[in-house]
Amino acid sequence: MYARRLIPSTAALIAFEAASRLGGFTAAAQELNQTQGAVSRQVAQLEAMLGVALFTRVRQRVVLTPAGRYFADQARDILGRLGHAAARTIAFDGDGGTLDLAILPTFGARWLIPRMGDFFARHRDVTINFSTRVRPFDPRAEGIDAAIMAAPPTAPGLIGHRFMGEVLLAVASPALLRGRTLAGPADVAALPLLQQETRPDGWDRWFASHGVRRTGDQPLLVFEQFLLVIRAAVAGLGAALVPDFLVRDELAAGELVRLPGGEMTTDGGYHLVYPADREGYGPLVAFREWLLAAAQGLPVLDRTPQ
Structure with a gap:
């Protein structure tokens, strides 16, 4: 007291x-x-x-x-x-104000930030302070209004909205594959593998979905961020298993190619997470409505000042 x-x-x-x-x-x-x-x-x-x-x-x-x-x-x-x-x-009684938002680095760089111009055009009186986090955390402990995470909230007092699913692709650079013949997923198991540290079972699940048992003898490089995984794959350091929307540019440019084997839909995805006492906070309400609509390709309510 x-x-x-x-x-x-x-x-x-x-x-x-x-x-x-x-x-x-x-x-x-x-x-x-x-x-x-x-x-x-x-x-x-x-x-x-x-x-x-x-x-x-x-x-x-x-x-x-x-x-x-x-x-x-x-x-x-x-x-x-x-x-x-x-x-x-x-x-709390309006749209304007400041939103402290934590985002996943690669998701932010590849998906969110390129779309934020539309949000700010609609909500000119909202300021967003961006920070990055890789691992799950409790926004309340750090005074964060909201966070975009790759897992739903588990702690009581937090609200989560899953706004995007996840489809993983196995990709590699043409340079890594030069001189190799890959007839199917079993041949991928012979390549060096790149892994994002919060998806430790990703490759095992991908191989299992194709009826292949990974031996674990091949080199495995682990990175904190998907952006580093992608750049390592482009550099020819190994095969990467990454969400499809994160490598569209590299696939279109020919820096990466898809490996034999289909896409793998996971039960993961991307979640907007925030403390329950922030649910009615004006800037968060504006961002939540925009994000959920943008992720689904739906029309966003136009609140641009006239």
């Missing part, structure tokens, strides 16, 4: 933060459109409440004490978070 008697007024915090940042009461008063005396009184009241000197006077100017430097950092952080919280609270 916090001690209410030790919580200063926001006016005092604002005056102190400005004086600490600008190096004096006069400059702070000018920035805050107050008198120098008003700023000085607010700081004095803050010092009296805390029982600690925050400034010392040195040759007609004020200098932060060690306690003052510490409290200035804390006050700046508190005021910043308070302003951020206020702006995000306002956004």
